[in-house]
Amino acid sequence: MLNEHMQTVFDYPDALTPGVTHYCPGCTHGIIHRLIAETIDELGIREKTIGVAPVGCSVFIYNYLDTDFAEAAHGRAPAMATGIKRTLPDRIVFTYQGDGDLAAIGTAEIIHAAARGENLTVIFANNAIYGMTGGQMAPTTLPGMRTTSSPSGRDVEVQGWPLKMSELLAQMPGASYIARRSVHDPGNINKTKKAIKTAFQVQLHQAGFAMVEVLSSCPTNWNVSPKDALTFIKEQMLPYYPLGDYKIGDAIKTLV
């Protein structure tokens, strides 16, 4: 029974719809969604934000965030977001994309959105695997990593090298803010939150393209427990995908 002296110290952000997500136990999409919702609340932009959902596990993100949403074709979220932002330049437009969406089928769209310096915020969840289709090799699957389409482990001689999207996009003059973060422990979750907030603030300042790559877990398709999945991020993914700020444009130096 609630005591009248009790205070609410933790609650759903307004921009996060209450309820249960469809994500697997131990998946970190839910954490990243919450960080976006907290950011939207803190910046007071819920009523002018339009999200663009990807194809992949986070296809239903529009059920969890209480903002207008468009559902893009696979990989085309940056193009669709460009169309929205160019017709409504005073709205805040963001995409949420996984690694297959952003770094395989949508590589052209993300590179050219950055090259044009579109005033967009991109949240890129990189879990090094195709989740929704059941664990196939992703463009970011680590060398040697087993997936259902690299059953003996990714052989880079045959299946090529994983893409480092933050490093790649940071070269673009149109990219204003590019950062890689991780959500494998509370300290890093806090750092991820700060980066996501910065990426939205960049757009509020119309300072160009902003992306936060978030290293994310997929215990189901990695075939490990939720706890071991967090360890996998720390021990296996961080060495190949170092965390850090890859681009802080001159126009946003005061924001960071």
Add this chain to the structure above:
Amino acid sequence: MTKELWKGNEALAEAALRAGLEAYFGYPITPQTELLEYLAKKMLATGRAFVQAESEVAAINMVYGAASTGARVMSSSSSPGMSLMQEGLSYIAGSQVPVVLVDIMRGGPGLGNIAPSQSDYFQLTKGGGHGDYRPIVLAPASVQEAADLMYGAFDLADKYRYIVIIAADGNIGQMMEPIEMPPQRRLEKKDRGWELTGAAGRPHRLISSIYLQSEALHQFNMHLQAKHRQIEQNEVRYEEYLLDDAEYAVVAFGSAARAAHSAVRWARAKNIRAGLFRPISLYPFPHAQLTALAQRVRALLVVEMNTGQMLEDVRLAVAERVPIQFYGVTGGLVPFADDVLPEIEKLTRLDNGAS
């Protein structure tokens, strides 16, 4: 109003601007490029949304995004580019946002060539992308008609929350003709209850083509089919020429119909009672009108700049009532009246059992 000399591609662009075009996303491809260039000049100078995309795939998805906000938006392309846009068109149809496209058709398949053709009839009128949808397809036979159809295309797209494609061949895009350009329209923007603008003081909205439950997707498809029936009832457009007493009818659209028009006139001079039936809406196809026509004439000739794509729809409408002959050229070859006249004359011999 005085007439002005306009090139087809530029007339289409200007007519779109005068109809209230707010956003354009495209990619250069011959023989459509002047349309993109004209809009680049006009729209960038006036601060309207114009993006030359990295591909037709990106362009159509930018169109999809802009359409989701309720903007008057269009793209333009030519046959290979239209092939690339089919993915986006399927999503647009599945999300029911209004979009206008121009296809200045060239020769296929593959890279084909850049010369005029009507090779996209199948792709445009039967759906093109995956799923049970069919865009409204309008085929002008002159620069004037191209401008007029373009001018009304956005209202049509809005009316049905659907795709309208102006399907012109390279002849219409490239040639110049004197036309009356319609006047500039003023648009009043009002919320129609579906567009994405930010959920200010209302529940959030979703533009999406996903229906995970089988029953829900089936219901949506039935809704699309009901929309098709409405379109078929309301939007059939065609032109008849000398058909009242005709014994022989030529069926042709776009610039092929212009050659057929002259050939029909020449046939009349030779005392052959010929007439022309010109579908303007390729979807909805003037099915019932052709069925009725087949009950009054002795034989039909279909003329196309392809190997017989509309021919299949004519056959469906006519069934076995009268003989149907076909004359088609491809690869950028254009039928001339003196090519079509002998084909009309063949119809009369066919009729006498001499074929």
